[in-house]
Amino acid sequence: MASKSDPSILESAEFRPEELPPVTPPSAGFIVQLFLIPALIVLAVAAVIGLFGKLADADNDWKQLTVELASSNELRRWPAAERLAQLLRNEEISPPKDHEPLAKNPVVVDSLTKLLSESLASTSTTDEDVRHQEFLARTLGALDADARTLPVLAEGMKDTHDIIVRKSSLMSIVLIAGRHFDEVTGYTAAVAAGTNAPPLAQRNLPLTAPTISNAAVLEQLRRSAQDPEPVVRHLAGYALANVSGPDSLDQLHVMLTDGNRQARANAAIGLARNGSVDGVPTLIQLLTTSLTPFEHKPDPNAQNETTPEEIQQADVRHQIEESQIARNCLKAVADLWPQIDAENRVTLVAVIGQVKQNFFASDVCQQAGELLQATAQP
Numbered sequence: 001m002a003s004k005s006d007p008s009i010l011e012s013a014e015f016r017p018e019e020l021p022p023v024t025p026p027s028a029g030f031i032v033q034l035f036l037i038p039a040l041i042v043l044a045v046a047a048v049i050g051l052f053g054k055l056a057d058a059d060n061d062w063k064q065l066t067v068e069l070a071s072s073n074e075l076r077r078w079p080a081a082e083r084l085a086q087l088l089r090n091e092e093i094s095p096p097k098d099h100e101p102l103a104k105n106p107v108v109v110d111s112l113t114k115l116l117s118e119s120l121a122s123t124s125t126t127d128e129d130v131r132h133q134e135f136l137a138r139t140l141g142a143l144d145a146d147a148r149t150l151p152v153l154a155e156g157m158k159d160t161h162d163i164i165v166r167k168s169s170l171m172s173i174v175l176i177a178g179r180h181f182d183e184v185t186g187y188t189a190a191v192a193a194g195t196n197a198p199p200l201a202q203r204n205l206p207l208t209a210p211t212i213s214n215a216a217v218l219e220q221l222r223r224s225a226q227d228p229e230p231v232v233r234h235l236a237g238y239a240l241a242n243v244s245g246p247d248s249l250d251q252l253h254v255m256l257t258d259g260n261r262q263a264r265a266n267a268a269i270g271l272a273r274n275g276s277v278d279g280v281p282t283l284i285q286l287l288t289t290s291l292t293p294f295e296h297k298p299d300p301n302a303q304n305e306t307t308p309e310e311i312q313q314a315d316v317r318h319q320i321e322e323s324q325i326a327r328n329c330l331k332a333v334a335d336l337w338p339q340i341d342a343e344n345r346v347t348l349v350a351v352i353g354q355v356k357q358n359f360f361a362s363d364v365c366q367q368a369g370e371l372l373q374a375t376a377q378p
Helices: 028-058 062-069 074-093 106-121 127-140 146-156 163-184 187-192 215-224 230-243 245-255 261-273 280-289 308-339 342-358 362-375
Strands: none
Touching (some): 062 074, 146 215, 230 245, 245 261, 280 342
């Protein structure tokens, strides 16, 4: 028998070179699939592991960060403040189980409040200093230490400071008072138990005492509710609703006639949050006028004519604001419905029907339709 090395066999059809498949170099796509994509996956996994490692390390470096907050070196102090704020946000998302939350830690609280207090006391008004104050004022809203944070925030609310800092201080008051409001009214306990929030009738509303008792904060809220700046007034209305108590509700009643639409909305919605139907006529008016198309009104005091781009931006802001007002008004009506009298119910059904048919935002139309279905139930 001839072996495979026999020339006669190599010349057979089975072994003729022209019958063998051609040898081609691998394509770029094949190389990418074979080497590059797996490498990227490995790198991504390594990056995730590294990220979690850094977060774990960060959970242990808060002491060093608080030390750096006291540094006179701006390049050390402000990055430390930002990193500490990130740790606070991380704990809000995933509360710690093995140590006291940083939001209550006396060293963290004292470091942040001292830094803002010193910054507010300085005479510098540079953009960088204002940004730092804004950042710190917002960060204090995450702290759970009213005795230390509220006096500093009351200072930040004063009209002697930049309006950006005042707005941030007000928003932190909203957050702090809101947490207390939810605890007092049973909302927090319901969420923790995985159940629906109790209806207004079961929340012991209106509250007989404010959720914040700091006199300086209450005084600044009273002043903010009458401030010349509309944005300060409507944020004050938001805060007053969460602070609650007889005095706050009295101020919200006054704000129902405010010249600013958002301030009126926050007053009416704030009263509803506290179980009061006194803002229902304002809710009706706000929902009715929310259907009015945007119309640009030139500023007679402006030195230059408004450009088309500026008009378009104003239209976008109008749509965003009106959508938010409408959503909150509909939510307020839904909460108050069992307490609303028959005459206002008839008016509201008609207005909500118009919103369902004609509002420019589809989610608001859907919300209005769902409210109509709910109110039709016996």
